[in-house]
Amino acid sequence: MANDSNKFQAIISHCKEYGFIFPSSEIYDGLSAVYDYGQNGSELKKNVRDYWWKWMTQLQDNIVGIDAAIFMHPTTWKASGHVDNFSDPMIDNKDSKKRYRVDHLIEGFAETLPEAEGAELIASMEKLLAAEDFAGLKQLIESRKIKCAISGTVNWTDVRQFNLMFSTEFGSVSGEEGDNMVYLRPETAQGIFVNFLNVQKSGRMKIPFGIAQIGKAFRNEIVARQFIFRMREFEQMEMQFFIRPGTQKEWYEFWKTERMKWHLSLGIPESRYRFHDHVKLAHYADAACDIEYDFPIGFKEVEGIHSRTDFDLKNHQEFSRKKMQYFDPEVGPDGKPYGNYIPYVIETSIGLDRTVMMLLSEAYEEQDLGTPDKPDSRVVLRFPAKLAPVKLGILPLTKKDGLPEIAQELMAECRSVFKCFYEEKDTIGKRYRRMDAIGTPFCITIDHQTKEDGTVTIRYRDTMEQERIPLKAVKDLVDKAIQ
Template structure:
């Protein structure tokens, strides 16, 4: 008999206790580690372990599949992380990419003024009226390129992946034979010198973005903006996040960036409340015009059919890969009581699951490991697989449940004679006997990738 513990499988509101459960699970199962822990760690930096690295890769692959592979109007790009000051001057980051900071003169802590519940009250020590005047702090990481440290060698780590797509607009337009509406997609690292990082991997100084710049004729921008709002919300739901844990929130007029005529966030109900997963913005023609002005290059499109020449407008869906990973973990986590024992399950969509199949010989005594090795070799060309031959089979099932493996293949003593294996389902725990010769076909139908 199986029953849900508490209300963890159906959560109408935030569950503050879930945050600690996920953090503990990530450390225990090799999903996320604090960076450089043997040296005491490095604040707001994280390393993704064997399970986490594969999960993060699967999140990015699922995004790329949806945004590039399955579309004929989007191409990919992998632009440089380092960028010269001219790029960031044109984009406005050198002037505008700042946070207002205040320091408490009593406890010496630093805070973002715009994130204080009470602008006069220090949340650390409770002192009132002890903040310094707000100062602008630029969030970009600045470094030097080359052996000489002078102003001529000054470069920046990119704070977003978007600008690489704008400065390559002309190159891609000329080489890809695309025409508006078309998009340029990129997945890559970005860096922001956040003053108040926190909530595990939700806000960090080094993170990965999944961004699309979709270039459209100016008159079509409003309809494409609405299209991408629905499309991006659907992506999260299709990969297993319940719709009641997702929402679209339109920015108020005072929240909009100076270039945006409309921005909405896809938000997820985190344990601490609603938080942004992705922003979708109608950026107009601001970026291409800025780079055209500062570079002296024409960044426009000439429509030969109509004879019209115009600077495309841009719709930008920009998602955080690590935030998406965290949301998928939180949405997939559940506990159940099975035969008076607690079972922890990550009900991840098969496309996201770090391992699709686990091969488990019932015993470490030959010939089972040898046969299990043959089964593993059959599966590995098709899926990422795990292999485990230690401890009782029930404990091994629980380990695979906890890291989200959809299917376990058990090789038992009967398998030697009947050439069949047992396939166990993570979610239902149902077991089916399947001939080894038909195993790949059977698993393919079950995984629905």
Template sequence: MEDSQKPDLMDKIVSLCKRRGFVFQSSEIYGGLRSAYDYGPMGAELKRNLMSEWWRFMVHSREDVVGIDASIIMRPEVWQSSGHLANFSDPLVDCKVCGERFRADKAPRKAEGEDAPITLGDKGRAKAAQEKLTEAGVKLQRDGTTLNGAKAGAAGYVCPNCGSPFLSDERRFNLMFRTSLGPVDPIGDVVDIVRKAMAEGADDKALRAKVEGALAASSVYLRPETAQAMFVQFLNVQQSLSLKVPFGIAQMGKSFRNEVTAEHFIFRSCEFEQMECEYFVPPGEGPKYLDYWMNERMKWWRSIGIKVDNLRFRKHDDDELAHYSDGCYDVEYKFPWGWDELEGIASRTDFDLKAHAAGSGKKLTYFDPEAVDPETGKPGRHYVPHVVEPAAGATRGVLAALCDAYDEEPADAEGKGARTVLRLHPRLSPIKVGVLPLVKKDGMPEVARKVVEAFFGAGVNAKYDEQHAIGRRYARHDEVGTPYCLTVDTQTLQDETVTIRYRDDRRQERIKIADAVDTVRKALTETT
């Protein structure tokens, strides 16, 4: 196992997320839905804070990027022109032993002829699998839950669940969710078509064509990415604000992919959120702006507290590049299972605007009155801009922030002081300050609530907390990443001071109640 892999950390993150209200399994009381998750009170705040930081950095801190919020459902022609209907698919394979369905390109690799032991969950399943294979003419030796004697085939991979090399042929699996738009249920039309075809004895090919036609008549798709709306609305945005190239269009929002393999908690799921920008540049300047956005995006990930040693760039090899791309880099994070993609930064050339211009019949060009036309040599040039795309995963960013911030401190020599703490960047923290009355009497709760109201009035998310002993309350706030806690005690009633406790080093000091809001707000502003 590589040094970068820490599977036990992932288990701890998942446990913390449920225990402290960050992430829950969707529909959990009904058995859960493996590929979907709900964000609890702490998770919703963390995700919202991370996305707000991205929006501030990408849109509110610069003059050349504007934002949009496009519809999740678009006309099917958009996905036809972009290539998603034809090409947005994965190779799907079924294991003939355990029944697992998986992506061929994500499966464990083995050389042809290499030993491929098959491991089942228990001896009963192993025995049943052995008998099934024997009936098919394949004789293997059973050792408890493992079947030995199988060899990897020419496909070059085995089942990720049991290790079996006995697999179905690859099939293409479209990743887009299809639904219908309108009051008429297309299933009724399909049933009528099938009944009529059965009565007439129609062949399978003709029946399939009729069914596909009935479904396509009302079919729409949940977007698999936020990018295409920014290309489709390029001209509207540019003309409405008289923007000059280079400029960018940014968008955050939900995307949906019918993933065959959902893995690593919220890292890969069927419903997720993206933070993308399409930055339009003059032809030939894509490589320059690719370098620019690489530096900008790495700077941002570091600015929200992600450790430098846990971030790196990975350049895409030539055989990884999309046919329209002339360069792409991933920002990778060292997750508990190893290095994996956090954000992609790609130079997409002029493919997207040209594809939508061809599909829609609309002219998607930019006129630069100051540029020289290369054909006439005169000022004024029409051209199709090229695009550089920084595209980050918001849900992956949340997971990276949690993994990066998670820490366990051992007990001291007396066995005291052990704690779990989330060292989140304060601007990402779900709660900025906890306000804790030492006891629930003597007027302390009333003073604490007034302090909370002062923070609310200043736009700082504060939390009044009076449950359990003060030590347990500190521990609870450490686990959700609260950077500051204010304790109201007997001295507060005498001199109007409170104790401020700092999460990271547990340092405490007395400050005036009147200075509390400014003290915390200044710390939030100065923290980098």
């Protein structure tokens, strides 16, 4: 299986060194699978978030956004099936006491095998998972002699289910028998479903229409790993598209195509993506697939597209005893109005943190620029200009002769339009390298010629080419490039 662990580790180190992502609470030795976004990482994440939101709401005729609370009435999660079904098979090694998620354990072993053999093992695992054959999963692990990474033994417990929801007490006094128990939401979708009628009626929305949301979700992963790919606190960008029953197949294919268009708009080649159809469908779905990206750790899910049928709205209607129906006045093929029905839903759900990791993986490049006589190299992040944390580096050649003052005037002109960075320390070459390392697509150097003819040197990150342009043209040039 394809795996470039050296590149993956280099990206992790680069993220910490250049202010993208830090281990959370690091001065206290960190907290497993929890990360903080630094000054550049938070800008990158915000840019991705804003780009998705604009594409999904502002540029659509029939999709609106909401921001639902993280805490929800606990019956929500009973109705959604999470209390009974939101579990993963786990297994413990009796010698090391280390707990593994079964699919992660087998996938990790498969990555050490030749590609065909690894694919065959994964296919066997997926069939056993689909059948919920826990004894078969344990037998598969033992027959392939899959060892614990800590103890090196194959002394395993039986496979059993593990619920992934975090629970907490709600209110100032703990109740008895879980009276005050609430959950940290494991997904953002339910906040959309319980607000379906509020949005539909207040916005006078007509089927088909969508509701989008970006927000935090929490999952008590058995084994969280692989940097920000799988965390216990993460952010989702989801859209639920409400449709007439019976039209789900065509809308499912429509949103598969539309979401891939969005991914390709990030400047990532189509060859780096693939669709993966689910073998085991979630309890709410009649069709589901993932959009996978070829990370340095192999092809992994970035986004899921699911045909959720009417499961969610129907269950919320049952548990809340509130009608979750839509009256459709349109006339059907039989000449009669469609009338009242519970809509079906197509869901698109993309991990914001995984998207950040995808962009970092695609952008990161180590370049050898030197010769045998004069070694030179750089690390560059080739982000799309519209998503780069900093759009323009403004660099006066020296700290004197009025050059910083000209640079500050340019900074004042541009900073209200896009993110700029000003620096006057070190040689211009070192400053260029630092800008490359955080992915800044343009750098402007103000030198003594600027005072004479009003021109500056613009340097392009990807090609490292430089040219003279008028100082007054800088803002418009960069603004046009980041649209």
